[in-house]
Amino acid sequence: ETGVTQTPRHLVMGMTNKKSLKCEQHLGHNAMYWYKQSAKKPLELMFVYNFKEQTENNSVPSRFSPECPNSSHLFLHLHTLQPEDSALYLCASSQVTRAGGFHGQYFGPGTRLTVT
Amino acid sequence: LAKTTQPVSMDSYEGQEVNITCSHNNIATNDYITWYQQFPSQGPRFIIQGYKTKVTNEVASLFIPADRKSSTLSLPRVSLSDTAVYYCLVGDMDDYKLSFGAGTTVTVRA
Numbered sequence: 001e002t003g004v005t006q007t008p009r010h011l012v013m014g015m016t017n018k019k020s021l022k023c024e025q026h027l028g029h030n031a032m033y034w035y036k037q038s039a040k041k042p043l044e045l046m047f048v049y050n051f052k053e054q055t056e057n058n059s060v061p062s063r064f065s066p067e068c069p070n071s072s073h074l075f076l077h078l079h080t081l082q083p084e085d086s087a088l089y090l091c092a093s094s095q096v097t098r099a100g101g102f103h104g105q106y107f108g109p110g111t112r113l114t115v116t
Numbered sequence: 117l118a119k120t121t122q123p124v125s126m127d128s129y130e131g132q133e134v135n136i137t138c139s140h141n142n143i144a145t146n147d148y149i150t151w152y153q154q155f156p157s158q159g160p161r162f163i164i165q166g167y168k169t170k171v172t173n174e175v176a177s178l179f180i181p182a183d184r185k186s187s188t189l190s191l192p193r194v195s196l197s198d199t200a201v202y203y204c205l206v207g208d209m210d211d212y213k214l215s216f217g218a219g220t221t222v223t224v225r226a
Contacts (some may be wrong), residue, residue: 004159035216043160043216090159104150107159 004108006091012114021111023074023091032074035090050096081115088112120204125221135193140202141185149187152203168208199224
């Protein structure tokens with residue numbers, strides 16, 4: 001399998017549930033990202049992992065908890081979500097070089113999350 | 117992060133060339149310019165990236181003037197399947213946490 005994959009593609013959960021979103025990249029990249037895209041809104045960057053270290057957390061509520069066990073896998077653990085958290089959650093990866101240069105992010109197909 | 121400004125929407129017809137201009141007046145020396153395409157309910161797809169002058173690949177061309185304060189994405193001979201939202205982003209390695217704006221909604225009609 002190539003590119004960036006995400007599972008599940010669709011998820012419906014109640015506000016008291018705990019679930020996890022999974023992302024896997026097969027591109028050999030060293031940075032991974034979580035984005036949220038609500039209806040008719042721009043993508044919002046949530047978390048960034050660069051060389052497996054979390055380098056960005058854009059004031060995301062603690063009910064969202066990321067985990068990056070290695071450079072190929074990224075998880076987003078969800079608990080006690082609110083209906084307004086319903087959105088498309090996108091994972092992306094990129095190759096970031098310490099010598100400089102950003103070479104574009106490659107996105108997965110997303111997980112459509114509905115919180116009831 | 118350099119702020120970008122794009123038109124909200126553009127209409128075109130099949131077979132025409134579509135040019136989308138993005139303004140980024142405060143672009144920094146180390147910043148790259150990257151364009152993405154997004155279809156509904158899908159993740160954005162990387163189209164092209166450039167630093168200066170002109171870059172061309174199999175799907176688009178990117179024109180960047182010498183002052184780099186703007187850039188133009190050129191889509192040759194568009195088809196109905198090119199209807200999508202197109203995003204212009206500017207940043208460097210330290211700004212790899214790029215911010216997506218509202219993008220430009222391109223609608224191609226038959």
